[in-house]
Amino acid sequence: MRALIAEDHALLREGLIRLLDSYDIEVVEAVADEPSLVRALRREDIDVAIVDVRLPPTGTDEGLRAAVQARQQRPGLPVLVLSQYVEQLYARELLASEQGGVGYLLKDRVSNVKQFVDAVQQVAEGGTVMDPEVVAHLLRRHDGPLAGLTPREREVLEHMATGRSNAAIAASMFVTEKAVGKHIANIFAKLGLAQSDDDNRRVLAVLAYLQG
Numbered sequence: 001m002r003a004l005i006a007e008d009h010a011l012l013r014e015g016l017i018r019l020l021d022s023y024d025i026e027v028v029e030a031v032a033d034e035p036s037l038v039r040a041l042r043r044e045d046i047d048v049a050i051v052d053v054r055l056p057p058t059g060t061d062e063g064l065r066a067a068v069q070a071r072q073q074r075p076g077l078p079v080l081v082l083s084q085y086v087e088q089l090y091a092r093e094l095l096a097s098e099q100g101g102v103g104y105l106l107k108d109r110v111s112n113v114k115q116f117v118d119a120v121q122q123v124a125e126g127g128t129v130m131d132p133e134v135v136a137h138l139l140r141r142h143d144g145p146l147a148g149l150t151p152r153e154r155e156v157l158e159h160m161a162t163g164r165s166n167a168a169i170a171a172s173m174f175v176t177e178k179a180v181g182k183h184i185a186n187i188f189a190k191l192g193l194a195q196s197d198d199d200n201r202r203v204l205a206v207l208a209y210l211q212g
Contacts, residue, residue, distance in 0.1 A: 001124055004049040005030040006037040006063055007082070008056055016050065016110070023117050034062035041070040041077070048078040048101075048124035075099045080123045082107050086134050103129035135161040148190050156183040 003025050007013040010032075017027045029040045033056040041049060049070070055062040067079045078101035086106070103123040109131055110116050119129040135158050149157065159169040166184070170177045 001025045001047045001121070002028045002045055003120065003124075004028060004040050004043065004046045006032070006040070006049070006051040006055060006066075008032045008052060008054075008059075012107075012110075019110075019113060020117070020120070025117070025120065033057065034066055037063060037066045038069075041066060048080060048120055050080045050082065050120065053081055053083045071099070071102075076101050076126065078123045078126065079103070080105065080120055080129065082110070086131075100126045100128055103127075104134055105129065105131045106133055130162050132158070132162050146191075149187065153183050153187050153190075156180060157187050160184065160187075 001024070003020055005013060005016050005020075005027055007016060007030070013030050013032065017030055020027055028045055029043065031037050031040050037051065037055065040046075049067065051063045051067045053061055053064045055066075064081060067081060071077050071079060076099040080103035082105055084107050101123055103119055105116070105119055109119075122129050146154070155173065156169060159172060164172070166177050166180045170180045173180070
């Protein structure tokens with residue numbers, strides 16, 4: 001697997017390079033600002049781009065904007081965005097496309113090496129990865145139909161939105177897969193969302209709805 005890294009902090013950038021290399025993920029280029037990222041995203045030899053939301057020259061949302069633009073030009077380009085904070089707007093921008101291959105992680109999550117590497121691999125394979133804190137934040141801030149969910153259904157929805165399978169949700173909650181399936185059916189019914197066998201589209205639909 002080949003990766004592109006966009007991170008302006010030199011120590012974190014070098015740390016990511018070494019970390020990924022230890023898991024046989026080759027970093028073909030590492031950049032530190034928006035102009036370099038825009039150019040690098042045109043490369044045809046990258047399987048996933050790991051992008052900091054805030055990059056020079058202004059340190060606001062250059063990384064995100066460059067990633068969104070690149071995905072518009074190359075639909076499905078796998079992008080894992082790293083952010084220091086839970087920022088709802090950035091999550092919504094990522095989920096504007098149903099192509100998959102997107103992720104949003106808080107930088108603190110990088111300290112959990114296995115979790116971070118798993119996220120990189122999942123996004124590269126076309127999956128969706130959302131930081132649990134981001135999902136919880138969105139759930140707390142959203143009103144409307146979510147008010148009709150039971151506490152158990154909200155818990156299942158939070159797990160589902162992070163990309164977990166029914167089996168993984170069942171194991172985490174210590175219930176049967178059949179019980180999880182029933183909760184999910186109730187969730188979709190209450191939110192007015194059609195059920196789908198495609199886990200990735202299911203996650204995108206739920207999160208897109210949560211963000212209004």
